[in-house]
Amino acid sequence: MKRFLLSVLCSCLLLPLCGPAVAADVIMCVGDSITAGYGVTAPYPSQLQSMVGGKATVVNKGLNGEMTTGGLSRLNGYMLEVKPQYVLILEGANDAIFGVAFSTVKFNLAKMIDTVRFYKATPILSTLPPNTRDPGINAYIPGYNKAIFDLGASMGVTVVDSYSALATNWAGLTSDGLHPNDEGARLIADGFYRVLPYASSGDGGGGGGGCFIATAAFGSQLEPQVQLLRQFRDRILLPHSLGQRFVELYYTWSPPVAEHIARHGWLRGLVRLCLYPLIGLAWCLLHLHPAVLIGGTLGLGLLLTLLGRRRPLVAHPS
Amino acid sequence: MTQKTIPWRTLLRLLALACCVLLQGHPAAAAATGFQGPRDMVWSASDGHNQRIYFSTFLNGSWSAPVRVTGDNGDHYLPCIDRAADGTRHLVWAGYDEYGQTIQHATLANGKWSAAERLPALPATSSAPFVTVDDRGRVFVVFIGNDGEDDDIYWSRLENGTWSESRRVHADNDTPDINPYVEITDTNTVVVTWQGYRGDRYLTLQSVWGGDRWQPETVADGADGQAEDEREARSETPAESLPDFVTDKRQVFTRIHGQ
Numbered sequence: 001m002k003r004f005l006l007s008v009l010c011s012c013l014l015l016p017l018c019g020p021a022v023a024a025d026v027i028m029c030v031g032d033s034i035t036a037g038y039g040v041t042a043p044y045p046s047q048l049q050s051m052v053g054g055k056a057t058v059v060n061k062g063l064n065g066e067m068t069t070g071g072l073s074r075l076n077g078y079m080l081e082v083k084p085q086y087v088l089i090l091e092g093a094n095d096a097i098f099g100v101a102f103s104t105v106k107f108n109l110a111k112m113i114d115t116v117r118f119y120k121a122t123p124i125l126s127t128l129p130p131n132t133r134d135p136g137i138n139a140y141i142p143g144y145n146k147a148i149f150d151l152g153a154s155m156g157v158t159v160v161d162s163y164s165a166l167a168t169n170w171a172g173l174t175s176d177g178l179h180p181n182d183e184g185a186r187l188i189a190d191g192f193y194r195v196l197p198y199a200s201s202g203d204g205g206g207g208g209g210g211c212f213i214a215t216a217a218f219g220s221q222l223e224p225q226v227q228l229l230r231q232f233r234d235r236i237l238l239p240h241s242l243g244q245r246f247v248e249l250y251y252t253w254s255p256p257v258a259e260h261i262a263r264h265g266w267l268r269g270l271v272r273l274c275l276y277p278l279i280g281l282a283w284c285l286l287h288l289h290p291a292v293l294i295g296g297t298l299g300l301g302l303l304l305t306l307l308g309r310r311r312p313l314v315a316h317p318s
Numbered sequence: 319m320t321q322k323t324i325p326w327r328t329l330l331r332l333l334a335l336a337c338c339v340l341l342q343g344h345p346a347a348a349a350a351t352g353f354q355g356p357r358d359m360v361w362s363a364s365d366g367h368n369q370r371i372y373f374s375t376f377l378n379g380s381w382s383a384p385v386r387v388t389g390d391n392g393d394h395y396l397p398c399i400d401r402a403a404d405g406t407r408h409l410v411w412a413g414y415d416e417y418g419q420t421i422q423h424a425t426l427a428n429g430k431w432s433a434a435e436r437l438p439a440l441p442a443t444s445s446a447p448f449v450t451v452d453d454r455g456r457v458f459v460v461f462i463g464n465d466g467e468d469d470d471i472y473w474s475r476l477e478n479g480t481w482s483e484s485r486r487v488h489a490d491n492d493t494p495d496i497n498p499y500v501e502i503t504d505t506n507t508v509v510v511t512w513q514g515y516r517g518d519r520y521l522t523l524q525s526v527w528g529g530d531r532w533q534p535e536t537v538a539d540g541a542d543g544q545a546e547d548e549r550e551a552r553s554e555t556p557a558e559s560l561p562d563f564v565t566d567k568r569q570v571f572t573r574i575h576g577q
Binding site: 072097098100101107137 | 369392393394396412415443445462467493494497513515519520568
């Protein structure tokens with residue numbers, strides 16, 4: 001029995017190497033005219049497509065004038081139509097213009113996150129760009145962005161800070177004070193690209209951490225192993241209440257442990273070794289069809305068990 | 319009880335839109351889009367320093383020169399106007415200034431605009447006001463109010479020169495209520511319509527003024543609320559038929575009189 005269990009574990013580690021080729025991911029961008037591309041030749045989803053290349057297909061579902069209420073109403077249909085793995089949400093600028101408070105924006109975005117997770121996709125939020133076209137409203141944008149950050153922290157969702165990326169040179173990055181120009185759109189795309197799992201480690205940046213121990217063990221949250229565990233958290237654990245409770249608990253006790261690990265080289269190596277089975281399991285759960293997963297695991301486990309039985313027969317023929 | 323007010327408005331809008339499409343490009347298009355009667359238009363536009371509220375009225379086939387109604391240091395958005403039976407105009411808008419987000423009001427009587435006043439005893443933040451005046455000259459204003467938790471629909475009434483205290487239209491709840499508008503129906507009933515999150519979605523909700531309080535909310539025809547559509551429905555003039563002096567067509571409200 002022990003040998004069988006060991007074999008199953010080994011098969012989890014080996015399956016990623018022999019699993020079927022995975023189709024390119026689909027990234028869906030939802031939002032208002034900033035996403036739709038008002039006033040630009042290349043909206044940020046188009047620029048993101050250039051960045052990810054053939055690794056994913058980017059679908060632009062931006063709609064001019066959309067508020068979070070409309071985004072929420074339409075999202076379910078989009079999820080069924082597009083079937084994305086990632087949903088990038090940059091929405092709320094029109095809510096601010098039309099007097100809808102950030103508490104409502106936060107409420108609607110939370111419902112959108114729930115919807116995205118219901119379909120086992122990963123939501124990624126963005127802060128709102130500045131709005132110097134409407135100075136009275138612009139003063140309130142930081143309040144909306146704080147609500148978005150708070151939401152990301154409470155629901156374990158990566159938040160891309162487009163505001164900070166644009167604000168320092170907003171005059172040169174906007175076409176009318178509200179909408180980014182092509183260069184502004186490129187910066188928004190770049191922010192999203194950096195937190196998606198297609199960026200190479202040399203691209204710098206990164207965000208949406210939370211995998212404290214893995215980050216400490218592998219040295220950077222941009223390491224593919226860390227990004228894979230982050231996807232595992234977002235797509236496997238967080239859609240379920242039990243998983244959410246586990247993640248909350250993990251966030252409570254893991255930072256000091258991670259700090260200790262990061263300070264000791266030998267411990268980092270040991271933790272890396274210990275994490276590999278989990279990484280293998282995470283890969284399988286994320287990339288394999290459940291039937292393939294069960295069949296492959298049992299089959300490989302059985303094979304390894306049989307191979308394990310043969311050896312003593314050869315070694316001790318008598 | 320469900321109030322069936324939307325089809326009448328929709329019918330008028332469709333008629334106006336059809337006229338507009340037929341007459342597009344014609345010099346007389348603006349005057350001939352089904353609005354030969356008097357109407358008022360208010361809009362928000364920047365004067366280079368602040369966002370101001372402007373007013374113009376359409377009479378005898380042309381729009382009057384725009385009049386700037388607000389001139390303080392605040393920024394003003396989302397204007398809405400209605401006219402009492404004696405011709406007095408009541409204009410409300412959302413003011414963003416050192417007092418925060420408030421609802422402000424001004425009247426036009428005998429060709430002169432009054433000073434702007436803030437509605438008293440507002441929630442912590444208030445925005446998106448809508449106004450209607452009944453046949454007794456009572457001014458009903460509804461708006462989004464927020465006291466630190468969820469957005470709710472509030473109302474206040476100006477009667478005999480005194481504003482009532484702002485109160486919530488609907489029962490207290492833990493979900494957002496947004497995008498209100500108030501109107502007088504053909505049966506002279508005051509009805510508030512808005513979008514509220516109930517159950518697992520936004521619904522279009524309505525409440526009827528019962529004389530001393532708002533009746534419990536009901537789900538309006540069409541059920542699912544699309545905030546943008548409702549927002550657009552507030553303005554009764556298609557953007558393409560607006561006069562050239564309205565350079566910023568994003569926040570324009572027109573009110574047709576005599577319907």
